[in-house]
Amino acid sequence: MSTPVPVLEVEGLAFSRGPGAEDFRLSLPALRLARGGFLALAGESGSGKSTLLDLLGLIERPGRVARFRLCGRDLAPALAAGDLEAVAAPRRSLLGYILQSGGLLPFLTVADNIAITRPADRPAPFAVGDLAARLGLEGLLRRKPEAISIGQRQRVAIARAIMGDPAVILADEPTAALDPPTARATLRLLCALAAERGTAVVMASHSWALIREFSLPVLTARMAPEADGGGVVFAPGSAEGLAA
Numbered sequence: 001m002s003t004p005v006p007v008l009e010v011e012g013l014a015f016s017r018g019p020g021a022e023d024f025r026l027s028l029p030a031l032r033l034a035r036g037g038f039l040a041l042a043g044e045s046g047s048g049k050s051t052l053l054d055l056l057g058l059i060e061r062p063g064r065v066a067r068f069r070l071c072g073r074d075l076a077p078a079l080a081a082g083d084l085e086a087v088a089a090p091r092r093s094l095l096g097y098i099l100q101s102g103g104l105l106p107f108l109t110v111a112d113n114i115a116i117t118r119p120a121d122r123p124a125p126f127a128v129g130d131l132a133a134r135l136g137l138e139g140l141l142r143r144k145p146e147a148i149s150i151g152q153r154q155r156v157a158i159a160r161a162i163m164g165d166p167a168v169i170l171a172d173e174p175t176a177a178l179d180p181p182t183a184r185a186t187l188r189l190l191c192a193l194a195a196e197r198g199t200a201v202v203m204a205s206h207s208w209a210l211i212r213e214f215s216l217p218v219l220t221a222r223m224a225p226e227a228d229g230g231g232v233v234f235a236p237g238s239a240e241g242l243a244a
């Protein structure tokens with residue numbers, strides 16, 4: 001059987017902010033994500049999960065990256081050159097985001113928030129009403145985000161990301177504001193919809209309990225010894241000790 005072609009492949013990535021009060025260093029030795037794959041980024045608050053998602057999402061620019069391939073496109077040279085135009089098109093067409101706060105547009109209805117990411121160059125993966133129904137949002141389509149609950153907003157954010165039919169969804173703590181049963185149900189929906197579309201997902205989470213319950217492969221943030229250059233390193237392994 002042939003090995004699946006990775007949709008996202010990153011090697012030798014390093015990022016730093018500072019020096020001074022903002023001094024922060026992060027490195028990612030290797031990440032490989034196949035079509036439909038799911039990967040969690042675990043670590044304590046402030047360990048750099050959102051920063052790493054921004055780097056993978058082509059929003060932050062790494063100081064160094066040996067390899068950055070997204071759906072077969074080699075983006076490392078453009079990142080090294082700071083060529084923002086060259087990364088804008090793959091960012092738009094291949095990546096989807098679920099923000100920690102939901103990030104919905106307050107002046108649009110739920111239906112329009114979901115529809116806004118529909119691909120311009122191919123059919124949408126779902127009808128808005130069908131996708132909303134899958135996520136239990138069918139009665140809320142005409143409401144504005146302020147008139148629905150936080151859990152419902154997170155499900156709208158998931159629907160919006162899925163509607164864009166991206167190759168990779170980057171999800172920043174999509175269940176952090178939810179009680180455990182709702183968090184579990186929301187993550188189950190995200191996993192099911194992503195698997196159905198073959199969408200790969202990278203999800204930041206500080207909930208080791210949820211990561212363990214869903215048996216998610218995980219890259220965990222750890223401090224590197226000063227002798228090895230210090231900073232935070234994201235590497236495979238258990239995140240025991242993180243808050244449940």
Ligand SMILES: Nc1ncnc2c1ncn2[C@@H]1O[C@H](COP(=O)(O)OP(=O)(O)OP(=O)(O)O)[C@@H](O)[C@H]1O
Nearest residue numbers: 017022024043044045046047048049050051052206
């Ligand atoms: N725009 C910024 N300017 C300066 N420092 C920042 C900025 N954003 C984040 N930081 C700092 O970078 C470090 C990593 O932050 P980041 O938000 O990536 O961590 P996190 O693991 O996602 O945290 P949390 O779980 O609380 O969301 C922290 O020390 C944070 O204070």
